[in-house]
Amino acid sequence: MEVKTIAGVQVNVSDDGYLEDMDQWNEDIAREIAKELNIELTDKHFEVLNYLRQKTKEGETLTIRKVGKSGVVDIKGLYKLFPKGPLKFSSKIAGIPKPTSCV
Amino acid sequence: MKKLVILGAGTAGTMMLNKLYKELDRDEWELTIVDQYKTHYYQPGFLFIPFGIYKKQDVVKPKYDFFPAGVNVIFSPIDKIVGEENKVLLEDGQVLNYDFLIIATGTQTRPSETEGLKDKLWYKDIFDFYTIEGAVALHKKFKDWEGGNLVMCIPELPYKCPVAPIEFVCLAEAYFAERGMRDKVNISYVTLMSGAFTKPVASKVLGDLLEEKNIKVIPDFYLSHVDNDAKKIVSYDEHEIPFDILTIVPVNMGSDMIERSGLGDDMNYVKTDKFTLQSEQFENIFVLGDAANIPTSKAGSVAHFAAEILMENLLAAMEGRALPAKFDGHANCYIETGHGKGALIDFNYETEPLPGTFPLPGIGPFGLLKNTKMNHYGKILFRWIYWHILLKGKELPIEADMTMAGKKRM
Incomplete structure (x- = not known):
């Protein structure tokens, strides 16, 4: 774990750059993390990010499939919003932990 | 008489029935087990069938061989569980009342969940090896196959026995080498995960092993559909991989009965406390094996270790004590x-x-x-x-809790 300044705020991040505490997140932080990933955030992005944050708060494990069935965005749309990392990048930008696959 | 009902007579349910039969006072407890099928499959053996190492008869036995005498056995599909009324409704119209219920209905493959999978190439050029039918059909295909692209695809998590696809490609590599045609077969291992396995150290070791065997690992491939005409698999971000034979782990889901009962998550796995194995909704319902949504492998070894924990907790619950045992996901x-x-x-x-x-x-x-x-x-x-x-619920000399002894931190 390390402390990093993102959008002028000091936050704790994991080795992979995921926020350790989702309550340290704000929309400017999201925009800056997104920029590093070459993603320009739109309202649709934020709709997805807020869904991810809400489900994480409720203690649910997220999968691409679940997001695709959420009614917020379908899987194809999710890939368009977050190319190459539909769940990994969106989680990083949403300030929630890195998705883990449980097997 | 108090009633304990087990739903599902696969590995987990059968094992637990035998343990309970030894443990519970049979003048006090009536034991009932329900399953829709009469045949028990040794599922770890399916993997060996495509390569002719095992035959169908090596992996099947009647379920009756593993039920102790004096237990009620019912062969019927289950309609649903009514948790509020402590009842199970069977499709044949019977109603089972219970004091305690153990759900062990496992996980099933759902090829219909993926577009183009159960289509005209199904069991011609596309196979699973998670069913006896798929494994036997693949064996027939391999016998006179002349080579080409063999693609192993993992399209969704979680799935039963997470290491089986790795074993499959390794066994295929050896099989074609022994037949002197390894140079005619390209083997690739296509997965939605970021590497050969989920956890970092094992992913590295197993990834290196596959590379050594000239098996190509293609990570981060999330399958959208199968194109039967062009014989290729297509991902959601429009990558395409051509195949001559596609072996796939179809999407796994829990029983539809779980959904009808309102006990499951979006994949029909029962919402279960990962430490106590108790249903999150009803105190007198416990869950064993693949049917639970706990974050560990869907595998017989997990059910075996969890069964010991479940036994302790169930006995405590029956006596009205707090649940003492915590499963560690071993x-x-x-x-x-x-x-x-x-x-x-x-x-x-x-x-x-x-x-x-x-x-x-x-x-x-x-x-x-x-x-x-x-x-x-x-x-x-x-x-x-x-x-x-x-299956007979006897002890093995391995502890239910994992130990760090003998392991090296990396």
Whole structure:
């Protein structure tokens, strides 16, 4: 774990750059993390990010499939919003932990 | 008489029935087990069928062989569980009342969940090896196949026996090498995960092993559909991989009965406390094996370790005591790697698979995350252990809680 300044705020991040505490997140932080990933955030992005944050708060494990069935965005749309990392990048930008696959 | 009902007579349900039969006072408890099918499959053996190592008759026995005398056995599909009324409704119209219920209805493959999978190439050029039908059909296909692209695809998590696809490509590599046609077969391992396996150390070791065998790992591929005409698989971000034979782990889901009962998550796995194995909704419902949504492998070894924890908690619940035992997610998997060798991994919720020796620190005889002949013998011996010890609920000399002894931190 390390402390990093993102959008002028000091936050704790994991080795992979995921926020350790989702309550340290704000929309400017999201925009800056997104920029590093070459993603320009739109309202649709934020709709997805807020869904991810809400489900994480409720203690649910997220999968691409679940997001695709959420009614917020379908899987194809999710890939368009977050190319190459539909769940990994969106989680990083949403300030929630890195998705883990449980097997 | 008080009533205990077990739903599902697969590995988990059968094992638990035998344990409870020994433990409970049978003047006090009436035991009932329900399943829709009469045949018990040794599922770890399916993997060997495509390569002619096992035949169908090596992996089937009647379920009746494993039920103790004096237990009610009902063969019927289940309509649903009514948790508020402590009742199970069966499709044949029977109603079972229970004091305690154990759900062990497992996980099933759902090829229809993927567009183009169960289509005109199904069991012609596209196969699963998670059903006896798929494994036997693939064996027939392999016998006179002349080579081409063999693609192993993992399209969704979670799925039963997470190491089986790795074993499959290793066994395929050895099979085609022995037949002198390895140079005519391109093998690729296509997965939605970021590497050969989920946990970092094992992913690295197993990824290297596949590379050594000239098996191409294609990570981060999330399958959208199968194009039957062009014979290729297509991902959501429009990558395409051509195949001559596609072997796939169809999407796994829990029983529809769980959904009808309102007990499941979006994949029909029962919402379960990962430590106590109790249903999150009803105190007198417990869940064992693949049917639970707990974050560990869907595998017989997990059900075996969890069964010991479940026994302690169930006995406590029956006496109205607080639940004493906590499951740690312990899994222990032999990985058949071909050419008479095997690897072994041992892990839980917290600790990823690490190298070392098992079960005795420094001695073994099995090597963790190592490719050895002894590990292969472990896997072969296991079929005997499964039929004669595991299903009958007898003790194995391995603790339910995972131990760090013999493991090396990386």
